[in-house]
Amino acid sequence: MSADASLEIAPVAVATVPALPKSPGVWSQAWTRLRRDRVGMGSLVVVVLFLVLVLLAQFGVVGGDWQREVGTPFAPPTFVGAIQDESERAVVDAPQGPNIDLSDVDPLAPRYKEWDERASRVKTAVTVKATTLPLGGDRMGRDVLSKVIKGAQVSILVGVAAAVFATFIGTLLGALAGYFGGRTDDFLEWLYNVFTAIPYILLLFALAALFKSGPLAKTLGQGVWTVVIILGIVGWTGIYRLIRAEYIKHRSREYVRAADAIGATNLSRMFVHILPNVSHVVLVQLSLYVVAFIKAEVILSFLGLGVPIDMVSWGTMLAEAQTELVLGKWWQLAAATVFMATFVTAFALLTDALRDAMDPKLR
Amino acid sequence: MLSYLTRRILQMIPTLAGVILLVFFLFKFFGDDPAEILGGMYARPEQIESIRNELGLNKPIPQQLWLFVEKVVTFNWGHSWATNESVAHIFSTRLPASLTIMIPILLLSVGLAIVAGMAVAYVRGSLTDRAVMVISTVALSISFLVYVIIGQYIFAFRLGWFPVQGWSDSVFTNLWKYAPLPVLIAVLVSLAPDTRLYRTFFLDEMGQDYVRTARAKGVAENTILFKHVLRNAMIPILTNIATQLPGVFVGSFLIEVFFSIPGLGREVYTAVGRSDYPVIQAATVYLAVLTMVINLITDVMYKLVDPRVVFK
Numbered sequence: 001m002s003a004d005a006s007l008e009i010a011p012v013a014v015a016t017v018p019a020l021p022k023s024p025g026v027w028s029q030a031w032t033r034l035r036r037d038r039v040g041m042g043s044l045v046v047v048v049l050f051l052v053l054v055l056l057a058q059f060g061v062v063g064g065d066w067q068r069e070v071g072t073p074f075a076p077p078t079f080v081g082a083i084q085d086e087s088e089r090a091v092v093d094a095p096q097g098p099n100i101d102l103s104d105v106d107p108l109a110p111r112y113k114e115w116d117e118r119a120s121r122v123k124t125a126v127t128v129k130a131t132t133l134p135l136g137g138d139r140m141g142r143d144v145l146s147k148v149i150k151g152a153q154v155s156i157l158v159g160v161a162a163a164v165f166a167t168f169i170g171t172l173l174g175a176l177a178g179y180f181g182g183r184t185d186d187f188l189e190w191l192y193n194v195f196t197a198i199p200y201i202l203l204l205f206a207l208a209a210l211f212k213s214g215p216l217a218k219t220l221g222q223g224v225w226t227v228v229i230i231l232g233i234v235g236w237t238g239i240y241r242l243i244r245a246e247y248i249k250h251r252s253r254e255y256v257r258a259a260d261a262i263g264a265t266n267l268s269r270m271f272v273h274i275l276p277n278v279s280h281v282v283l284v285q286l287s288l289y290v291v292a293f294i295k296a297e298v299i300l301s302f303l304g305l306g307v308p309i310d311m312v313s314w315g316t317m318l319a320e321a322q323t324e325l326v327l328g329k330w331w332q333l334a335a336a337t338v339f340m341a342t343f344v345t346a347f348a349l350l351t352d353a354l355r356d357a358m359d360p361k362l363r
Numbered sequence: 364m365l366s367y368l369t370r371r372i373l374q375m376i377p378t379l380a381g382v383i384l385l386v387f388f389l390f391k392f393f394g395d396d397p398a399e400i401l402g403g404m405y406a407r408p409e410q411i412e413s414i415r416n417e418l419g420l421n422k423p424i425p426q427q428l429w430l431f432v433e434k435v436v437t438f439n440w441g442h443s444w445a446t447n448e449s450v451a452h453i454f455s456t457r458l459p460a461s462l463t464i465m466i467p468i469l470l471l472s473v474g475l476a477i478v479a480g481m482a483v484a485y486v487r488g489s490l491t492d493r494a495v496m497v498i499s500t501v502a503l504s505i506s507f508l509v510y511v512i513i514g515q516y517i518f519a520f521r522l523g524w525f526p527v528q529g530w531s532d533s534v535f536t537n538l539w540k541y542a543p544l545p546v547l548i549a550v551l552v553s554l555a556p557d558t559r560l561y562r563t564f565f566l567d568e569m570g571q572d573y574v575r576t577a578r579a580k581g582v583a584e585n586t587i588l589f590k591h592v593l594r595n596a597m598i599p600i601l602t603n604i605a606t607q608l609p610g611v612f613v614g615s616f617l618i619e620v621f622f623s624i625p626g627l628g629r630e631v632y633t634a635v636g637r638s639d640y641p642v643i644q645a646a647t648v649y650l651a652v653l654t655m656v657i658n659l660i661t662d663v664m665y666k667l668v669d670p671r672v673v674f675k
Contacts, residue, residue: 130480164626170389190377190378190381191381193377193378193381194381194382195385196386197378197379197381197382197651197655198382198385198611198647198651198654199609199651199654199655200652201616201628202608202631202643202646202647202650202651203647205632205634205635205643206386206389206390206643206644206647207389208635209394209634209635209638209640209643210389210390210393211393212635213395213638222392265577291504295506295507298506299506299507299508299617302508303620303632305635314506315506315508318506318508318509318512321512322512325512325513325516325518326520328631333509333512334515337505337509339505340504340505340506341501341504341505344503344504344505345500345501345504348500348503348504349500
């Protein structure tokens with residue numbers, strides 16, 4: 001078909017170049033294919049909703065006051081109803097009769113008036129603690145709904161940031177190794193072998209031991225960034241391997257040699273010419289990493305090696321939920337689990353759909 | 364074969380050197396001063412200085428690196444900084460507990476996954492197949508923590524079928540009393556993803572011509588599946604088992620933490636909490652060696668299961 005078209009056009013090629021039908025790019029083709037995938041579009045909607053939630057939480061619109069104790073301790077979810085517990089309503093009989101006047105023997109008596117006056121100047125706000133909350137309350141009466149939204153923000157941001165970081169390292173090193181080959185490749189392959197020889201959980205622990213208490217902890221602080229860096233350093237090897245293979249495949253293709261002929265530098269050939277052609281691999285790996293790193297962050301935070309204690313993530317919620325469950329307070333566990341499962345399932349399905357849409361040859 | 368083995372073992376040397384360098388310099392540059400950890404909060408400067416001398420921290424870095432290499436080679440890592448137990452003793456006493464849990468988990472999960480993966484691949488495209496796919500996607504998205512928390516709550520705390528946690532000195536009691544619940548939970552959780560993975564291994568083989576030929580000449584379905592297909596799918600299965608094997612020795616640290624099993628994984632985890640560097644370093648280096656050895660053995664096993672594999 002394309003041969004016919006070029007034959008017809010050939011004689012007047014110069015004049016009709018602008019009239020040639022513009023062939024759809026990789027991305028618009030992928031988008032068309034993705035739109036036909038109903039599961040993919042459904043999961044895309046869920047993921048986008050979550051991302052909006054994360055942004056809203058980031059700018060403090062929702063979940064900003066998760067630390068306020070708005071309910072009674074372990075306030076049950078609204079749909080369960082307030083606790084009907086007789087033991088909490090035990091009445092102690094107040095003593096009868098007027099108070100006995102002690103003012104003639106009480107040495108502090110002359111000052112009571114002054115103190116009352118002073119006390120009246122201080123305003124105290126009595127907050128009415130709710131007996132039920134939409135998704136229940138935790139040990140301190142904090143709203144589980146706010147917590148799970150704030151936790152979503154932290155967990156998803158850490159997962160995405162770590163995935164971007166790991167993808168960045170992996171893509172950069174993979175591009176260098178695959179494009180240049182030779183000594184660079186040998187060195188990076190050695191580095192890859194070293195990192196993959198160490199079981200990732202031990203590398204994670206070793207880095208956690210260093211970043212959480214070593215001198216670096218003082219410069220980086222105890223924030224979420226240490227988790228992002230740890231996960232990034234541990235996770236770059238997978239994408240490195242794939243990108244290296246892609247670059248080896250692409251570096252001797254004609255378009256790259258053409259770019260060389262018109263004088264494109266190595267850097268421009270690597271990242272301007274080749275990178276867009278392998279970007280689908282990068283994107284699919286990136287989204288696989290997001291899922292894996294969110295799960296890893298949850299486990300690290302559960303173990304106390306993740307986000308600092310003044311922050312909430314799905315992992316810290318699960319850590320609290322473990323002891324709460326024994327008391328029969330299941331709502332925090334349920335909320336964190338449902339939110340995480342929904343997001344991770346949607347993201348995993350979206351990744352599958354993306355892979356199908358980006359690389360139809362794969363099927 | 365012999366030359367292949369020799370070459371592979373020689374190739375391990377630079378990787379091992381890299382692991383040792385990485386661990387040494389990571390802890391050297393990013394770790395706290397060991398003398399200050401050991402000296403504690405109220406150590407006087409001269410005490411810290413004497414600890415530094417004792418540990419050789421005042422020597423030049425190449426000499427310290429050499430001391431580190433000596434530790435790796437002689438298995439003499441000294442004593443744990445937190446408990447003063449010798450590191451070699453920690454390893455030899457914690458490893459059996461990890462193995463008691465992990466070997467049953469590995470055997471059961473691989474065995475079940477082979478059967479389930481085969482079954483699902485055989486009915487590919489049917490409702491059962493799609494249902495299994497959907498369930499495993501959802502099951503995979505729930506954190507492992509949730510399964511352990513709920514499993515421990517229901518089966519041990521509520522129903523009382525198993526002890527909530529615990530461990531004893533007798534291997535038999537452990538296997539009989541304390542191991543079943545952790546093993547059960549770990550196997551159940553890994554079943555969904557493993558079935559999904561093994562299904563793809565079998566699907567790759569079931570569409571091959573030799574399967575059609577075997578059917579055409581009237582070979583029984585079971586023989587086709589468990590003799591022809593299984594043998595051919597053995598290579599990806601072996602690879603998958605090989606990637607899990609190093610983990611067997613560390614143990615599933617989460618399982619060990621939840622069920623208070625005195626295994627290696629929990630030991631390393633507590634070592635992280637107390638900045639007990641020798642334990643972390645030793646575990647990292649030796650597990651890396653073990654991983655490399657397992658990878659080599661796997662490559663040799665390929666030849667055994669598939670004579671077509673040629674060593675280059």
